[in-house]
Amino acid sequence: MLKIAVPNKGALSDTASTMLREAGYAQRSDSKQLTKLDPDNGVEFFYLRPRDIAVYVGEGTLDAGITGRDLLLDSHAKASEALPLGFGRSKFRFAARPGTAATVADLAGKRIATSYDGVVARYLAGEGIDATVVRLDGAVETSIQLGVADVIADVVETGSTLRNAGLEVFGDVILESEAVMITRDDADRSALEVFTRRLKGVLVARTFVMMDYDVPAEHVERAAAITPGIESPTVSPLRKEGWFAVRSMVPRSDAQRLMDELYDLGARAILTTDIHASRI
Ligand SMILES: Nc1ncnc2c1ncn2[C@@H]1O[C@H](COP(=O)(O)OP(=O)(O)OP(=O)(O)O)[C@@H](O)[C@H]1O
């Protein structure tokens, strides 16, 4: 039986469970449930604090987990990223009151409040900067107003929390984070092959759409080059002489532009449909 950790609350929790459901796994129906057994798939899910997940996986008590890349790096656990999952994207950045700091060099001698002291300490060491890290549990934006810190380092998504606190980002992006599947550093990943393939299948189904269209014979080659698909597009003759039907997977984000391009080429009846599941 595989043991897999899922965030029990916070920014990654619902989306992680949704992704696992789309991958065909049973998920808890009540947010107070701590575990969920999925006997049909041979998996038991453990709902844990996202910050603790790398610790459990690193200790080898759980086979894999879903957490944030930033939390994994902050933990120093013996766990590593097996698959980026494309949700829970955020940037980790420094911020301060306008006019107090403009570059990373301005951090020297400052007090930096953060919940991610591991990430911040490593970054400062890499830059050769001497500053004091003040570890807080959350809501670090308020620490400057309350006189506990001069600068903060925190997760920024929309930036609205920073704006509300009258703070501005500065310096390089310290790291770009997203939800990731993690395993123990020395894990035998063969036991996790089906689980990983299923998650990849969900990612493909989310990233691609299926595109179908009809195109005159003389434009089939050009059309196939516009929509090359994963292996190669399926091209079948229409009953109408001189026309072909083409079917190909295309990136969802490109679909509208490709439809315009195909239409200009002379393709008609251009349709896109969602993919619900996939194994590539
Ligand atoms: N808007 C966001 N706010 C907070 N975290 C986000 C956001 N978007 C993505 N994340 C990611 O979610 C993870 C943090 O999750 P969460 O907020 O649940 O943890 P936490 O802050 O330690 O817990 P809590 O806020 O419940 O005390 C990080 O990987 C972070 O990058």
Ligand SMILES: O=P(O)(O)OC[C@H]1O[C@H](OP(=O)(O)OP(=O)(O)O)[C@H](O)[C@@H]1O
């Ligand atoms: O850029 P934004 O879209 O505003 O999101 C970023 C904010 O969200 C998170 O806080 P969270 O709600 O997790 O509270 P916490 O600070 O107590 O963890 C994070 O710590 C930032 O404060």
Ligand SMILES: [Mg+2]
């Ligand atoms: Mg939080």
